[in-house]
Amino acid sequence: MSSKNKMIVFGSLGVAMLMGPTLAAADEAANDYPSEDLKFLVAAGAGGGTDNFTRTVQPMLEEELDTSITVINLPSASGSVAHQRTANSEPDGHTWDFASSTLVTSLAAGQNPTELEELTPVARMQSDVMTLIVNPDKHEDLEAFLSYAEENPGEVTIGGTHAASPDKMAFLSFRDASGLDISFIPYDEEGSVSSNVLSGNIDGMFGEISSTLNYIESGDMRPILVFAEDRLENFPDIPTTVENGWDLTDGNERGVFVNADTPPEIVSQMEDALKSVYDSDEYQSYEEKVNLHYREGWMGSEEYKEKLEENLELYTRLIEETNQ
Amino acid sequence: MIENFLGGVAVVFQPVNLLILMSAVFIGFIGGALPGISGVILVVILLPVTYGMDATAAFMLLTAIYGSTVFSGLITAILYRAPGTPEAVMTSFDGYPMTQQGEAGKALGIGILSSAIGGLVGTVALIVFTPLLASVALQFSSPEYFALAVLGLTVVASLGGKLIYGLIGAALGLFIATVGIDPLTGTPRYTFGSLNLAEGVGLIPVIVGLFAISEVMKRASGTETQQPLTKVKVKIFDSAIMRKIALTLSRSSLLGVAIGILPGIGASTAAMVSYSEAVRWSKHPQDFGKGAPEGIAAPEAANNAAAMGALVPLFALGIPGSGTTAIILGAFIMHGLQPGPNFMMVSSDLIYAVFAGLFIVNFMILVFSKPFIKLFTKLLNTPYSVLGPIIVMCCIVGTYSVRNSMFDVWLMLGFGVLGFLLEKLRFPLVAIILGLVLGPIAESELRRSLAMSQGDMTIFLSRPISATLIGVAIALLSVSILIPLYKKYKEKRLYSANAD
Amino acid sequence: MSYRNYVFPSALLIFLLASFYPTMQLPGAGEVSTFIGPRLWPFTLWVILVVLVITLFSITRSREKRENANNEERFNQGSPCNKRGANVSILSAHEISHALARSKHWVILVLAVLYTVLMQLVGFLIATGVFSLVCTMVLGTRHKGAILATVLIAMGLIQGVFVTLLNIPLP
Numbered sequence: 005m006s007s008k009n010k011m012i013v014f015g016s017l018g019v020a021m022l023m024g025p026t027l028a029a030a031d032e033a034a035n036d037y038p039s040e041d042l043k044f045l046v047a048a049g050a051g052g053g054t055d056n057f058t059r060t061v062q063p064m065l066e067e068e069l070d071t072s073i074t075v076i077n078l079p080s081a082s083g084s085v086a087h088q089r090t091a092n093s094e095p096d097g098h099t100w101d102f103a104s105s106t107l108v109t110s111l112a113a114g115q116n117p118t119e120l121e122e123l124t125p126v127a128r129m130q131s132d133v134m135t136l137i138v139n140p141d142k143h144e145d146l147e148a149f150l151s152y153a154e155e156n157p158g159e160v161t162i163g164g165t166h167a168a169s170p171d172k173m174a175f176l177s178f179r180d181a182s183g184l185d186i187s188f189i190p191y192d193e194e195g196s197v198s199s200n201v202l203s204g205n206i207d208g209m210f211g212e213i214s215s216t217l218n219y220i221e222s223g224d225m226r227p228i229l230v231f232a233e234d235r236l237e238n239f240p241d242i243p244t245t246v247e248n249g250w251d252l253t254d255g256n257e258r259g260v261f262v263n264a265d266t267p268p269e270i271v272s273q274m275e276d277a278l279k280s281v282y283d284s285d286e287y288q289s290y291e292e293k294v295n296l297h298y299r300e301g302w303m304g305s306e307e308y309k310e311k312l313e314e315n316l317e318l319y320t321r322l323i324e325e326t327n328q
Numbered sequence: 329m330i331e332n333f334l335g336g337v338a339v340v341f342q343p344v345n346l347l348i349l350m351s352a353v354f355i356g357f358i359g360g361a362l363p364g365i366s367g368v369i370l371v372v373i374l375l376p377v378t379y380g381m382d383a384t385a386a387f388m389l390l391t392a393i394y395g396s397t398v399f400s401g402l403i404t405a406i407l408y409r410a411p412g413t414p415e416a417v418m419t420s421f422d423g424y425p426m427t428q429q430g431e432a433g434k435a436l437g438i439g440i441l442s443s444a445i446g447g448l449v450g451t452v453a454l455i456v457f458t459p460l461l462a463s464v465a466l467q468f469s470s471p472e473y474f475a476l477a478v479l480g481l482t483v484v485a486s487l488g489g490k491l492i493y494g495l496i497g498a499a500l501g502l503f504i505a506t507v508g509i510d511p512l513t514g515t516p517r518y519t520f521g522s523l524n525l526a527e528g529v530g531l532i533p534v535i536v537g538l539f540a541i542s543e544v545m546k547r548a549s550g551t552e553t554q555q556p557l558t559k560v561k562v563k564i565f566d567s568a569i570m571r572k573i574a575l576t577l578s579r580s581s582l583l584g585v586a587i588g589i590l591p592g593i594g595a596s597t598a599a600m601v602s603y604s605e606a607v608r609w610s611k612h613p614q615d616f617g618k619g620a621p622e623g624i625a626a627p628e629a630a631n632n633a634a635a636m637g638a639l640v641p642l643f644a645l646g647i648p649g650s651g652t653t654a655i656i657l658g659a660f661i662m663h664g665l666q667p668g669p670n671f672m673m674v675s676s677d678l679i680y681a682v683f684a685g686l687f688i689v690n691f692m693i694l695v696f697s698k699p700f701i702k703l704f705t706k707l708l709n710t711p712y713s714v715l716g717p718i719i720v721m722c723c724i725v726g727t728y729s730v731r732n733s734m735f736d737v738w739l740m741l742g743f744g745v746l747g748f749l750l751e752k753l754r755f756p757l758v759a760i761i762l763g764l765v766l767g768p769i770a771e772s773e774l775r776r777s778l779a780m781s782q783g784d785m786t787i788f789l790s791r792p793i794s795a796t797l798i799g800v801a802i803a804l805l806s807v808s809i810l811i812p813l814y815k816k817y818k819e820k821r822l823y824s825a826n827a828d
Numbered sequence: 829m830s831y832r833n834y835v836f837p838s839a840l841l842i843f844l845l846a847s848f849y850p851t852m853q854l855p856g857a858g859e860v861s862t863f864i865g866p867r868l869w870p871f872t873l874w875v876i877l878v879v880l881v882i883t884l885f886s887i888t889r890s891r892e893k894r895e896n897a898n899n900e901e902r903f904n905q906g907s908p909c910n911k912r913g914a915n916v917s918i919l920s921a922h923e924i925s926h927a928l929a930r931s932k933h934w935v936i937l938v939l940a941v942l943y944t945v946l947m948q949l950v951g952f953l954i955a956t957g958v959f960s961l962v963c964t965m966v967l968g969t970r971h972k973g974a975i976l977a978t979v980l981i982a983m984g985l986i987q988g989v990f991v992t993l994l995n996i997p998l999p
Contacts, residue, residue, distance in 0.1 A: 052658070053658075078733075080526060081524075115516065159782065167514030168514045189776050189779045195641075195654065195657075199465075199645065205780060218667065293661070496884065499877045500877065506869060510866040515855055541940070544936065549931075717959065721956060721982055774864070775864045
């Protein structure tokens with residue numbers, strides 16, 4: 005279908021939505037899904053991790069589902085606009101929402117008006133590992149960091165991106181578990197956080213291992229704590245949260261969501277398509293390239309849903325406690 | 329290092345790579361000239377295309393596009409007062425009056441020359457000083473950024489027009505900048521529950537509305553007559569003008585590099601600070617805003633230099649200096665490269681090829697801009713009744729495409745009306761932009777600084793760089809406000825003495 | 829005549845008064861975990877703006893007094909409205925009707941608004957065609973060829989550059 009025709013389809017789709025009653029019956033749709041072009045809404049700006057992820061799987065899914073796909077970035081309000089549009093879209097599985105853990109963190113912070121119940125998680129595709137990273141000139145290892153923080157209450161500052169991000173949640177849950185008196189400084193960009201750690205202006209940062217790998221290799225930064233159950237194969241020297249008695253394993257995750265009213269048959273069709281993309285060599289080599297292969301990313305619809313609900317409950321509690 | 333660079337040049341001169349560079353420059357030209365299409369969008373759009381390419385070619389393409397978009401924003405800024413990129417806002421300030429005076433060719437020539445020189449200075453700094461400059465940039469943390477924003481805000485006093493309007497404009501811009509989710513606490517401010525406002529008021533809708541739409545309205549109202557343009561001849565090398573702007577050029581280029589290497593502060597800020605310094609150091613500051621050649625040279629040299637400067641922390645430390653470089657960083661990772669402290673050593677062949685590519689791109693801008701601009705100047709002679717609707721359409725579609733948001737289009741039209749009305753008062757619109765750009769930096773960095781120091785205000789004075797910057801800002805502000813006030817006071821006394 | 833000078837400061841003042849309540853609603857430093865709360869900065873700006881508006885009022889007043897004290901002739905020369913009047917009369921010589929010439933810019937704005945609405949209803953391509961057609965005619969092009977050319981160029985530009993070249997999703 006040429007792009008001109010595509011535009012007209014979207015235009016008439018808009019008219020159809022305005023008119024109110026849904027035109028397509030759900031049962032029929034399940035048989036010949038996808039019956040029209042797909043629309044991928046990205047709940048993040050162009051160029052970020054979620055955008056990269058979407059644009060990487062786009063051609064693979066086009067082949068898998070034999071359709072054509074338009075990618076639309078909706079970064080406004082931490083991606084809330086993308087979630088809202090998905091929740092209000094026709095429940096026929098033609099509008100997919102690509103989101104990161106920011107979906108739950110912003111929900112917990114009260115910045116996202118689309119409730120978790122309005123969306124059905126289709127699958128989780130990526131699970132990045134959260135780490136506490138410090139400047140080795142300031143803190144030698146986890147023990148040194150912990151004893152420094154205990155001796156100087158209120159003086160340790162940790163950076164991260166944004167006020168309602170997975171970084172912030174990692175900080176809150178770490179502070180909650182460890183009982184340390186430390187404070188968080190949110191920055192607008194990840195680059196600003198790492199430059200402040202490099203220059204020693206702040207004590208450390210919470211961040212994904214994938215994006216700081218090069219500093220770790222050069223010795224300018226040192227991860228001292230991994231949010232995981234078992235030590236990572238590639239980094240056997242870094243202690244984990246679980247071995248320290250803290251039950252924290254969440255990192256930034258990326259997955260796909262649809263309107264909650266979408267018929268289950270279509271959701272499972274989508275899940276199957278994503279699964280076969282996930283298992284492909286092409287996708288796996290992409291994960292390796294961007295350092296997302298440290299732990300299993302795949303999680304099916306049901307399991308992912310339960311996990312998100314758990315996360316939401318924890319984050320909401322943590323944020324409420326901070327504001328008291 | 330020189331060997332490396334020559335090796336890079338050899339790579340660039342392979343026919344395929346030259347072709348890539350040329351098409352990159354052309355794409356950058358088109359994108360930069362369209363309001364709303366900035367370097368960020370272009371780079372994102374072309375990112376998937378580069379996946380299939382060889383890494384060296386891919387990054388020459390991306391960085392060349394980046395360089396040429398920063399340049400070509402000036403074309404529409406000068407000809408139609410519709411800045412194609414946010415970086416070119418300041419350029420329209422003196423460039424458009426020159427067009428109205430029938431000197432569009434001269435204005436474009438100055439812009440091209442300044443861009444190319446700024447870009448070259450930036451590239452040389454990039455090649456020679458990358459490792460050194462990067463460590464300097466790391467010395468800048470929140471207190472220094474706050475001080476820099478304060479210094480930038482003192483520009484208001486030298487914008488010309490009524491001082492009170494300038495102050496109101498800047499304060500209004502700062503106030504508008506607080507709309508959206510507070511970056512430090514996540515509290516929504518003035519969003520009235522609307523998701524559209526959660527991300528804040530975008531820079532593009534405000535700029536396009538205030539400048540381009542209001543200008544179309546002004547022209548349509550027919551209250552301003554314009555000199556009919558005969559033939560626009562772009563003259564790049566004009567010795568009389570070159571002598572006049574030589575000092576401004578060198579100062580602005582260096583200033584641009586210095587500001588560009590600071591992570592998080594982009595070419596738009598560099599253009600603003602550089603413009604204000606040009607006014608401040610000028611012997612005839614009253615000419616600015618009415619078509620002073622220095623008023624074009626300063627922001628154009630600075631924004632191109634800053635664009636190159638923003639690549640310094642990217643290559644040396646893996647830290648992006650601006651929005652576009654952040655995406656280029658993402659592209660490096662997708663290509664399996666690891667930008668970071670070791671990047672220069674591990675991938676030196678690639679980096680020097682990219683450097684050489686950028687160096688040559690700046691010459692290409694000099695050569696290719698002339699025929700490209702001819703296309704635009706031809707349009708100038710078409711009647712405004714044809715041109716006006718096309719400009720309005722480009723503004724609407726361009727604004728929409730930035731965030732795929734219809735709300736932004738409404739916002740843009742609203743600011744168009746506001747700009748049109750304020751223009752009648754001779755209100756310095758650029759003051760609003762200034763507040764809007766610097767506001768978030770000033771506020772967040774102030775609060776981050778206090779978080780760093782546990783609430784101790786002396787952090788701004790105990791750090792040498794921030795103390796110096798704040799000292800300079802206070803000195804400049806008091807001089808530029810007190811002197812006119814004192815003069816006015818004297819005049820008033822004279823006047824009342826006469827009246828009696 | 830003098831009320832014109834007060835339109836801007838009054839509008840600004842109304843804007844500020846309207847924004848007072850939402851400003852005070854923002855949580856202060858005590859209610860959040862940072863040293864400066866989300867309220868302090870906008871509130872400071874609000875106070876600065878109020879001070880500036882009051883200053884503007886007093887400047888406008890004092891200048892008006894001074895101008896009134898001067899003789900009528902000098903007042904007329906300094907008035908920008910008069911100059912504008914002169915230009916309009918020049919234009920009317922070009923056989924453009926007074927009323928249309930004075931309100932054309934608002935017509936353009938209304939058209940731009942309609943274009944934006946239309947774009948969401950019928951897609952941007954048709955909207956672009958309609959808009960460029962009407963707008964060109966309003967702005968005074970009578971020549972059929974020119975109108976057609978504008979419509980084609982506009983549609984080609986938007987379709988070609990934004991959709992085909994840049995692959996930007998438009999409604």
